[in-house]
Amino acid sequence: METRTLVILIFLLSIPFTTSALTPSTCDAYSVTLNGNPVTTAVSGSGNIVVIGGTNGMIGSFTPEGSPRWVYRISDPVTGITTSDDGRFIAATTFYGDLFYFDEKGVLLWNRYGFGCNSKVALSGDGKDGYVFSRSPTRDFTGNTVFHFFSNGSVLSRLPIPALTSYALSTDGRVAVVNSWGTQGRNSVVAIDDDGIRWQKIRPNPWRVPLVAVSDDGNTIAAVEPGQLTAFSGHGRELWNTTTKYLARSVAVSGDGQYILAGTQYQVVNYNRSGSLVWEYPLPDYAGRIEASQDGSTIVATTMQTLYYLDRNGTPLWQYPMKDWTESLSMSNTGDVVTAGTYNNTFTIFDSRGNAREIVLDTVLVMAIVTRAQEPIVNTSVAPILSQAAPGSLVIAVIGLVGGGIFLRIRKSGTKAY
Numbered sequence: 421m422e423t424r425t426l427v428i429l430i431f432l433l434s435i436p437f438t439t440s441a442l443t444p445s446t447c448d449a450y451s452v453t454l455n456g457n458p459v460t461t462a463v464s465g466s467g468n469i470v471v472i473g474g475t476n477g478m479i480g481s482f483t484p485e486g487s488p489r490w491v492y493r494i495s496d497p498v499t500g501i502t503t504s505d506d507g508r509f510i511a512a513t514t515f516y517g518d519l520f521y522f523d524e525k526g527v528l529l530w531n532r533y534g535f536g537c538n539s540k541v542a543l544s545g546d547g548k549d550g551y552v553f554s555r556s557p558t559r560d561f562t563g564n565t566v567f568h569f570f571s572n573g574s575v576l577s578r579l580p581i582p583a584l585t586s587y588a589l590s591t592d593g594r595v596a597v598v599n600s601w602g603t604q605g606r607n608s609v610v611a612i613d614d615d616g617i618r619w620q621k622i623r624p625n626p627w628r629v630p631l632v633a634v635s636d637d638g639n640t641i642a643a644v645e646p647g648q649l650t651a652f653s654g655h656g657r658e659l660w661n662t663t664t665k666y667l668a669r670s671v672a673v674s675g676d677g678q679y680i681l682a683g684t685q686y687q688v689v690n691y692n693r694s695g696s697l698v699w700e701y702p703l704p705d706y707a708g709r710i711e712a713s714q715d716g717s718t719i720v721a722t723t724m725q726t727l728y729y730l731d732r733n734g735t736p737l738w739q740y741p742m743k744d745w746t747e748s749l750s751m752s753n754t755g756d757v758v759t760a761g762t763y764n765n766t767f768t769i770f771d772s773r774g775n776a777r778e779i780v781l782d783t784v785l786v787m788a789i790v791t792r793a794q795e796p797i798v799n800t801s802v803a804p805i806l807s808q809a810a811p812g813s814l815v816i817a818v819i820g821l822v823g824g825g826i827f828l829r830i831r832k833s834g835t836k837a838y
Contacts, residue, residue, distance in 0.1 A: 446557045447516055447537035454497055454515065458747035459761035459781065465505035465545060465591070465714075467752030469524065470759050471512075472767055473498030474781045479512045481526060484757045486769050486777035490526030493786045494518075500540035504547030505591065505753075509571065511550050513539035519552055521573065528791045530573040536565055544593025545636070547571055551596045551612075553587045566598060566612060579616060586631040590638035591675065595654060597632045597641050609643045611656060619656030631670065635677030636714070640693060642680045644671035649682045651695065660695030669706045670721070675714030675753060683707025688721050690734060699734035709749035711758075718755030718772075722746040727760055729774060738774035 460473045469489070470482045479498055480491035500513035510522040517535040522528055536554025543550045548571045556563030564584045568576045583601030590596075596612045600620075609630055611618040623630055623645060630643040630650075639654040646668055650661040670683035679698065680691045685706050690698040705723040712719050717732040727740045748761035758770040765781040 447555075450515070450538040450555055453499065453538055456744075456763035457765045458763050459765060459767040460499065460501045460748045461750050461759040461761040461767050462502050462748075463750045463752045463757050463759050464503045464507035465753040466507060467754065467757040469503060469507035470757065470769055471501050471503045471510050472759075472761065472781070473501035473512050474765050475499070475515070476765050476781060478765075478781045478784070478786065479510075479520065479522075480781075480784065480786075481507075481510065481522075481524070482769070482779070484769060484771070486779055488784055489524075490790075491784050491786045492526070492789045494520075494789075499538055500552075502541050502543045502550070504543050505545035506547075509543065509547030511541045511543050511547075513541040513552055513554075515539070517554060517557070519569070521550075521571070526790060528789050530792070532569075532573060532575070535567055540587060542587065542589035542596070544589065545591035546593070549593035551587070551589055553584060553598065555584075566596065568596075568612075568614070576614075577616070579612060581610060588632050588634040590634050591636035592638060595634065595638035595641075597634045599630045599632055599643070609641070609650075609652070611641065611652075611654070621652070621656060621658070631668075633671045633673040633680075635673045636675040637677065640673050640677030640680070642671050642673050642682075644668040644682045649680070649689075649691070651680055651691075651693065659693065662691070662695065664689065667706075669708050670710040672710045672712045672719075674712040674716035676716065679712060679716035681710055681712055681719060683710040683721050688719065688728070688730070688734070690716075690719070701728070701730060701734045701736070703728070709746050709760075711749050711751040713751060713755035714753040718751070720749060720751055720755070720758050722749055722760060727758075727770070729755075729758070729770070729772075737772075740768075740770065740774060740776055742768075 454475045457475050462471050472480050475497035477494045481489040497515040498512055499515045503510045508524045512520045515538055517539050518533045520531045535552045537557050539552050539554040541552050550569050552567040554565050564581050566579045566581050581598055581600050584598045586599045588597045598610050600608045600610055607623045608620050610620045630645045633642045641652040643650045649664055651659040664684050666685035668682045668684045672681045678693050682689050686703050688701040688707055692698055703723055707721045710721040719730040721728045727742055729737050744762040746760045751758045756772045761767040768776050768778045770776050
């Protein structure tokens with residue numbers, strides 16, 4: 421047993437890991453987002469994998485049936501998780517601005533740090549392009565930033581966006597859409613492409629922050645404010661806008677761009693791209709999260725206590741009682757797999773018939789992170805990029821057993837931020 425422990429220790433200390441250049445005190449203005457230990461989830465478009473990130477530092481991949489493929493634990497809270505359409509690539513971001521890029525087997529291809537506080541992440545369908553959406557580490561909300569990165573780890577651009585809180589990326593990776601508080605109530609919807617800001621639309625309602633969604637090809641963009649739903653073309657032309665009967669809290673666009681949905685205080689409303697109301701479905705409370713399948717034939721919405729699974733006509737096929745508020749909601753292209761991340765380190769996987777598998781992260785066995793250097797033949801199409809951390813000495817390495825697995829905490833001196 422002693423010999424085995426020594427081997428694990430040597431193996432773990434050989435991992436070329438970096439830590440965030442940001443400290444807990446730097447990001448404490450956003451610490452409320454960590455309250456309750458929420459879990460972030462994402463389903464691949466094909467529905468073949470489910471990926472999760474926990475504020476307890478867990479990053480993992482699961483089968484649609486809920487069996488873990490690989491699960492790691494890092495020292496910082498994970499606040500963003502995403503996967504390519506086929507599940508071949510997974511990206512995760514942390515509360516202190518780290519970015520990790522894995523392949524489907526859990527091999528860490530590269531990692532970067534210094535992006536900003538409470539970072540979120542989105543990948544294109546093929547996993548070749550991605551965006552990190554970060555809050556300002558200087559507590560200046562006008563200093564929030566959108567980073568565009570490539571699958572080899574290169575950061576292609578950085579664009580300051582004041583006080584962004586909602587984001588979406590088209591599956592083709594050509595347009596990212598964010599909201600912005602702006603200044604003096606000049607809230608706006610901003611579309612970003614490889615050249616920077618493609619267009620920006622100031623919203624007519626001061627102090628109301630729009631939420632955004634986008635179709636797979638980026639040609640349909642939706643923005644919802646507390647009392648208004650607006651549709652745009654990919655080039656920023658306003659297609660239509662309507663006043664919602666109740667205050668709106670969530671928005672979704674079907675992958676094909678033909679349907680635009682809003683979750684309001686007492687309804688889910690569904691419009692077609694022309695602006696005609698397709699149907700309304702009554703709810704007892706706010707719809708805090710909403711998602712649509714690729715063709716709009718399946719819609720999932722959550723309230724404080726219930727997850728609703730609706731068909732293309734707004735008919736409820738089933739509903740499921742949720743124990744906690746839903747922090748994240750994701751669905752495969754066909755609607756066959758749905759995930760809901762909730763508080764208390766818990767998430768639930770559903771199939772299209774409403775069968776549910778609830779998983780508490782603290783009960784899942786974690787393992788040591790595998791890096792590209794240890795599996796050189798995996799994903800050779802992705803060029804390995806070494807970490808850009810400045811040379812530094814190892815300050816502390818703490819290895820403990822958590823749930824029967826390995827918990828790794830590494831700190832290095834030296835910083836280099838983007």
